[in-house]
Amino acid sequence: MKKTGLAFAVLFCAIALAFTTTVKKDQWKTLFNGKDLSGWDTYLGPPLDDAGKPLTNQPVGLNNDPKQVFSVVKEDGENVIRISGEGWGAIISHKEYENYHLQLQFKWGALSWGQKKGKKKDSGLLYHSVGKYGADYGAWMRAQEFQVEEGNTGDYWGCAGGMADIPAVKKSETEYIYDKLGAMYTFSQQSAQGRHCIKQGDAEKPSGQWNTLDLYCHGDTSMHFVNGKLMMVLYHNRQMDSGQELPLTKGKIQLQSEGAELFYRQIRIQSINKLPAL
Numbered sequence: 283m284k285k286t287g288l289a290f291a292v293l294f295c296a297i298a299l300a301f302t303t304t305v306k307k308d309q310w311k312t313l314f315n316g317k318d319l320s321g322w323d324t325y326l327g328p329p330l331d332d333a334g335k336p337l338t339n340q341p342v343g344l345n346n347d348p349k350q351v352f353s354v355v356k357e358d359g360e361n362v363i364r365i366s367g368e369g370w371g372a373i374i375s376h377k378e379y380e381n382y383h384l385q386l387q388f389k390w391g392a393l394s395w396g397q398k399k400g401k402k403k404d405s406g407l408l409y410h411s412v413g414k415y416g417a418d419y420g421a422w423m424r425a426q427e428f429q430v431e432e433g434n435t436g437d438y439w440g441c442a443g444g445m446a447d448i449p450a451v452k453k454s455e456t457e458y459i460y461d462k463l464g465a466m467y468t469f470s471q472q473s474a475q476g477r478h479c480i481k482q483g484d485a486e487k488p489s490g491q492w493n494t495l496d497l498y499c500h501g502d503t504s505m506h507f508v509n510g511k512l513m514m515v516l517y518h519n520r521q522m523d524s525g526q527e528l529p530l531t532k533g534k535i536q537l538q539s540e541g542a543e544l545f546y547r548q549i550r551i552q553s554i555n556k557l558p559a560l
């Protein structure tokens with residue numbers, strides 16, 4: 283009886299511990315409620331002609347969306363966020379986030395506009411977004427960009443002063459590809475390498491299929507994953523602000539409108555205390 287009781291107690295503790303561990307690992311918060319754009323602002327820069335030249339110096343502005351560039355529609359049997367791409371701008375989270383795992387899904391639509399018409403469909407997940415609206419190309423806040431573009435999803439761009447150190451190999455005078463064993467380069471508007479680093483490999487699904495993006499940010503490091511495959515790791519995320527380098531480890535989230543129609547769904551976030559192992 284004593285052995286049986288002891289065994290039961292051990293089993294009960296194991297089950298309780300497993301349950302507790304599972305709960306602690308699953309603390310997702312949904313950033314899209316499946317009904318409307320509550321929790322997000324919209325921002326659109328100045329209207330552009332087909333060459334990408336501003337037609338006016340005045341942005342369409344904050345929470346002013348006469349063409350319904352940003353909306354909630356039914357797609358594949360569920361409500362999703364539609365970004366038409368007709369205009370450059372973004373939806374922007376009300377809240378700032380740091381030390382997190384963000385996960386979302388996207389797929390391309392059929393439409394493209396202006397200077398992007400007939401070219402690779404383009405958007406972007408901008409994180410650690412801070413500062414003024416429209417600081418980058420009149421449309422986006424300063425940020426780090428997890429590129430969302432046909433064939434290039436997972437690339438890095440520094441927006442309006444965003445910068446990072448990334449191990450890479452030099453492919454040409456203007457192209458650098460992430461390689462964990464490569465030399466460490468600083469990517470920024472001021473650096474010789476520029477502000478763009480190409481991801482390793484390709485994991486994006488064919489146009490029209492849903493893709494899963496995972497972004498991990500902890501401290502001054504971030505990791506881009508596409509459909510479960512690591513695309514790159516960024517170190518020493520920071521920003522150039524009035525000629526001074528400052529940390530860039532938290533901020534708002536922006537989902538771009540950049541000339542192409544696409545859909546986003548299942549946007550969720552949870553806090554983390556460490557990054558996945560490489």
